[in-house]
Amino acid sequence: MASNMPDDFDEQFLACPVCMLHFRDPKILPCLHTFCKECLQDWATKQQPLECPTCRTQVSLLDQGVDGLRTNFYVNNLLDFAAAKKGAEPGVPCQRKVGGNSIASDTARDKHKKYELEFYCESCKALVCTACTVVDHRPGKDHNPVEITTVAQRRKEKLQSLLQDIDPRLNEIQASVKAVERKLANLAPSKEAATDKAKVYFCQLADLLQKREKEILSQIDEQCRADGKALQTKKEAIEFELAGLTSAQTFCQQAVEHGSDVHILEVGNQVQTRVETLLAKQLDLDSVWSEFQFVENTAVADFEKEVQDLGGVKTKIDASKCKVVLKSAVQGFECIAELNPEGRPCVTNSKAVTANMKDPSGTDVPTQIQMKSWGEWNISYIPKVTGNHRLEVKVSSQQVPGSPFDVEVKGNPVLTIGRKGSGVGQLRSPTGVAVDKDGNIAVVEQGNKRVQIFDKDTGQSLRCFPVGCEGPFGIDVDSNGTFLVTSFDENYGLRRYSKEGKVLKTYKPGCMICPHGLTVLKDSRMVVAEPTQKLCLLLQPDGSLIREIGMGQLQTPGFVSVDESRDVMFVTDKSAHKVFAFDLDGNPKFDFGKEGQNDGGFQKPTGVTVDPAGNIIVGNAGDGRVQVFGSDGTFIRNVGTVQEGCASGVAVTPDGYVAVACWNGHCIELYRYM
Known part of the structure; x- marks a missing residue:
């Protein structure tokens, strides 16, 4: 815990604004001000309705009263950290005893002690006496004694x-x-x-x-x-x-x-x-005055870019000490090549760095150069076509080693994994897709009734294991790296598998009838979509029911994903052609989308996932489109359309690609999406 806490936090942050003492059971009001539970209870007895003691915002308490408010766990952690820090004793320095051995060497001596050393054997590179030239170093092919002088x-x-x-x-x-x-x-x-x-x-x-x-x-x-x-x-x-x-x-x-x-x-x-x-009398009662305001002719952000070119440190640069690292390039997206120094920073003046790129036809591709840290630079470009591009990088008019570079620009999808079949590396009717702890892609094959894991870079099949049930559908990976797989047909339920594919546990609670998509939270709770019951189930790690979510709002929920940073879950609904958002308490937040083929429209939305930035990626079963939306549901872009026009599960890889299960295409497609 302490590693996540600042060393210099203000003690006043730990004091309740009402009692001015350290928080006791800190509770958060909707206005985000925190107070002791007892202070709020005392405050509530003095006024109705309850108002925040700091900002006077009115607070509507639930039936549980102050007990129903959320606990500020971050403040609790800081209190624990402060207590531990105050009670910590100074550490004992590590001590090591260093020893050594004395190595003695003897000097070789001539065994003919009564003779003087008068000769040098050039073959043996040794001083010898007259007797040695007769016995041990007799002149010949192996010895060549010569007088010392x-x-x-x-x-x-x-x-x-x-x-x-x-x-x-x-x-x-x-x-x-x-x-x-x-x-x-x-x-x-x-x-x-x-x-x-x-x-x-x-x-x-x-x-x-x-x-x-x-x-x-x-x-x-x-x-x-x-x-x-x-x-x-x-x-x-x-x-x-x-x-x-x-x-x-x-x-x-x-x-x-x-x-x-x-x-x-x-x-x-x-x-x-x-x-x-x-x-x-005709009166002119209008003041004829419009409020004047200051206008930024040059935006601060634009000026900030220009500031980078205001001066620099000019030095004699050895371009041979610079290195260019090429990143994967995808048509239509901003791509990056990194210019890095080895050892001493190579340059701090952007005017000294030049980059020129040409596409396969020889047409110039505009490049931009931006300093990212001391002596390190990003060279960015947006290729319009696929194929081999040539990137020339110079520092102070000198080519860096390896320049010009060959840059292979790929289209979207950048990689297609699998084809129809039942063999190793082949797929049949893939539904759910997830990313395991190693960043590889795990796929549920409904047709082959198995889970298969692929290398995300090469698409090579790494291993597979049978799921032993009918109608396997959804898959996710928990914090321990084990797989959870749902099945909705005969012998339905939720099963946990080891990394090697061994069944560890089967969940079949009474609340579950037809489980489809699922997602596992960091604390091992699970959310499962139930299209037959027209709702989602929030389950404890042991599979017991916490609550039902979406009853009365959902028609045919298929897949779910949770943005834990905002406590929001997203559910695709094929019948409503929408994505619904709920908090984990079951309260509706918002929804977005409608039936249609235009940007932002849905045709039976299925797979859904949330990336680290909070963007929402949704696949369509009806037309195969994969789309990206902002955290509020605002349309951002179309990513692509999968083979045979039927997208199923989706998952984001650690390096920023989205893996899409293609039901009719019997493959997995990897797309660059941002």
């Missing part, structure tokens, strides 16, 4: 020759040392000069921005004064007319209410004329 003289001459070669080399190395010393001496002044120049440059840019800011603020002030003066004049003119009409109204009212008949006859005509004149 002769060999020593030759060796001395060789060493003298080497001595003559050493001096020039020493001078060269010493000169190199001095050159490095000069460069080291110039390093600090070079840094200082570059720093000063950079500061002056950016100060000038800042001055220009400040100058422009002052100009804009002055224009705003001037416009405000001019508009204020005009509006004040307008106000005075209107107030003048208002005063005249108010005065006439008062005089007329007094005459009517308090004047005698004589008085009415004397002033009646005059009052009438005055009032009629004022009422008939």
Whole structure:
């Protein structure tokens, strides 16, 4: 737990705003403010309806009262972490005793001790005595004893020759040392000069921005004064007319209410004329003013991109130390090649990096270069056609090793796995698809009544195992890497299999009749679609029922997926041609889609999954289209149409592809979708 907690969190974050003490059983209000359970209960007794003590938002409590509010588990974890941190004792440093062995070596000695060493055996490279030349080192094909003086003289001459070669080399190395010393001496002044120049440059840019800011603020002030003066004049003119009409109204009212008949006859005509004149007067009551506002002629995001080209560090670059890493490329999608330095950063100025790409016909493909970190760059492009492209990358006009590169651009799908049949690597009526703990693709084959696992990169079959039941349909992988498979026909139920395919457990609760698609949560709870009952089942890890979801809203639920980051589950409904969203408490959130073949329309939606970004991917059984929607159900794009026009289960791979089970095509297709 502690590894997920910040070391410097504010203790005040752990204090309840009401009692100012550490939270006790923290509860979250709908406005997302957190308080102690007891504090809220006490607060609720003082006011009805209950209002948040912080923001005064009214809170509608359920029948359970404060107990029905959600617990703030994150605050609980922080409290546990703070308590553990406060009570932790200093650790004991690791100690190691280092030992060594003394290795003694003996010097070989000549066995003929009374003789002097007078010869050198060139074959054995050993000093020998006169006796040795007769016994052990007799001249011949194996030995060649020569007088020591002769060999020593030759060796001395060789060493003298080497001595003559050493001096020039020493001078060269010493000169190199001095050159490095000069460069080291110039390093600090070079840094200082570059720093000063950079500061002056950016100060000038800042001055220009400040100058422009002052100009804009002055224009705003001037416009405000001019508009204020005009509006004040307008106000005075209107107030003048208002005063005249108010005065006439008062005089007329007094005459009517308090004047005698004589008085009415004397002033009646005059009052009438005055009032009629004022009422008939054409007044310009419109202020003729529209609120002025500041306009960003250049968006901050666009300016941020331009800032990257405002200066850079220019140095002598060795392009041979740079490396280009090519990523998989798919037609119509943004593709990336990475320029990385090996060791020292190669360049920090984008102007020094150039990239040119041509498609198979020789047409230029626009590229963009963007710095992602110190000395590392992304080269992005969107290929319009498939086939072999050529990418040329230069740093300071020098080709990097391997440039130009061959880039194979694939179409969608990028990989098709399997074909119709019952052999290894073949498929028959695949329905559910999931990704296992190793990133490989697991498929339920309804026709072959088995689960088969494929390598996601090559499409090669890795292994398979029978499921031993009729009508296998959905599949998912739990946090332990075991497989869960549903079957809806004879011997229906939910079965758990080991990675090797051994049956570990069978679930057949009374609430289950015709299980189809399923998904497993991180805490091992399960959600199963039940089209016969027109609902979904939320189950405990042991298979017992927690609650029914979607009763009265769903018609033919087929597949389910859960976005646990938002506590939202998505269910495809073939009959309604929609995707329904519920929270795990069973409350409807929203739905999207309608019958149709246009963007965002459905023809019997089936497989559904949610990617790490919250996007929702849906396959259609009616026309085979695979579509991507935002987290709120807004249509984003069409991915493609599967073989034979009948998409079933879908799953997202770790490297960002979507695997789609093609029921009629008897294969799995892998698509790039974002």
